[in-house]
Amino acid sequence: MWTEVDIRRLLRNTTDAKELPEVFSHVKWIQVVTSMLSIVGSGSIIGYAIFQNVVKSPEVRPLFYLSVSDLLLAFCWLLGAVLYKPFTPDLQCFNLQALGQMFYLTTYLYTINYMWQTCSNFRRRIVHDTNQITETECCIGRIATVLCSVFPVLLICPVFYYGNTKECYGNSSYSCLVLNIGSQITVDPGSYSDGGCAALHTYSTIVFMVTFCLSTVAILVLVGYSYQLFRMIQKESRLLQDHWAVLTVTRHAFLLFPSIFLFCCLPVVILTLVSSKGIDVGYQVLCYIQSFTAVSQGFLNSLAYGWTQQMLHCLKQSSYRDVDTQTPLLRSQKNLYASMQTSNIHRGPQTVSAF
Template sequence: MAFLLEASILEDSWDSVFSAIQWIQFVMATLSVIGSSSLIAYIVFQNIQKSPEIRPLFYLSFSDLLLGICWLIEALLYGTSVVNKDIVCYNLQAVGQIFYISSFLYTVNYIWYLYKELRMKHKLHGQSTFPPVIDYTCQVGQIAIILSSLIPLLLMIPVFCLGNASECFHNFSQSHRCILMYSPPSAMAELLPSADASVCSTLYFYGLTIFLASFLLSLLTIVVLLIQAQTLYKKFVKSTGFLGSEQWAVIHIMEQRVRFYPVAFFCCWGPAVILMIVKLTKPQDTKLHMALYVLQALTASSQGLLNCGVYGWTQYNFYHLKQEARRDADTQTPLLCSQKRFYSRGLHPLESTLAFATSTSTIL
């Protein structure tokens, strides 16, 4: 009797936690949709979506927008009695996985492009420009964008085809499917003859493996790029050559974005990865799981908001640095002003090619 009472109290506590998670996910997904939509609107309004640097950021924001919409629908479906709700939730989870794996790859692509720009500017600082290298970088970036959309879709085809054919939406814990990234196989799966338990269990671990592998590979690549970018930035700081104030502002903001986007990436997905690892080692729900569920709802649904915040904050700093540079120019001697004009003329062809002519461009 005491055991049954304790189990009932535990179930009630979990229901209250998942109800809170529903509203947390609803709020954060709404904010993420607003943030990613704002960034997309800004890029389109400025007509800079075709820029080699902005293109991966545009697609990253678009993935964040679609992912936020998926999670918003899931939060709204939770606790309702919609017809075929199990099927809808199962496929929404699979569609969501396509979008967040795409966001991993687009984040890597964007940071890679920022690093290549830093490297190109470092080469320019010491030697002449090589346009074929710039063209090669743009071509690689375009291929990477296509693959970032295609690879997640191909990886999730088995989940759609085999999962729906085997009716795996019957084979998982249904009560919290729409608010959890991964619902583990139900303990009652063997009582549901319409579902193929072995296929569904395999697909569950397949999706989990894809998520963990894509996150870890993306994180490793981002860390390598971050280390390389920090090394380049230190070389800029120690350099004895001349850099104009606006050119220095561009380099400084690019370096900030290389640092802050990985931080946003880890803050969004780190708790979800930790939760998955803990669930694999300790399947039984505990208070630690409860805390990680709440933390995941706060962070995983907020990528669009954080990415918009990082871009907006660095953009504000960029314009602030430009204004300071212009104020400094008003107080400089004629000799220094003529030096700045000379170096600006020398840098202008590359700045136009790379869309980083800071005096006229709003790409950054």
């Protein structure tokens, strides 16, 4: 007796056989371009941190690790595009797809780590007016960095071991394109002859979705905490001009980086849900969208970081020029006026927030 799900799978297999090779041939070249852009973007941050000798800086170190994970993910996608051949199940492609999922989870965790470390550094610098890091904070930061790399490896190890042992790569017809990170790219998950492979398929999808949901919640919590922190700092009237510049730039960064994270990851999540539910409507459009966004985080992060650093430089230069052209009396009057204006802006109805 044919069920509705069986009929939908049959229709989708027929549609895939006729249309997906053409769609994926286009996606392949899009993936090549976006991967190369991400390699250039994340590589520029890594090169800047190394050549400027700021890898150990509390402000740069978490972004450096995030860029390394973005770089590895981009290389994985680029290699997949090079190896892609339609309707060619391959052990190498299966392992490459699992490796891509591992790097994806790593970028999620390192994004949380970057947000948390940036928020902690900012609070320590502005509220306590110092850049000194205690031994406890330094130890916690190291542990968090290590866990961001260890957890994805532990979660994906069963995929590597069981998938290769039971030859679960037999249905991975498009896995070299790393299109659907969460569900081990198969034309039809129900066609697995081994029940263990179907369970591995489900496990991979659940790991990806749960990690994304937890990462999103953690990032939103950090954004909410930073919002409260900014409101508290705006009440202060004795901050230096440099600190106000850092406040402005950090506020923009806390808006940009979570937005980039969601922009790049949401199409992946939606395509995972669509693929797991067997929905055909909009599937090809999602493939195109994901090929543009899924691996672009490294490139967009480099643009955001470069723009925020340029803004910080301009704000500091502006404050320096302003101080140099004023007498001590005018400077003291301006500081008093700025304090009063800050207080009024905070209490008035025209309060402007970057969030």
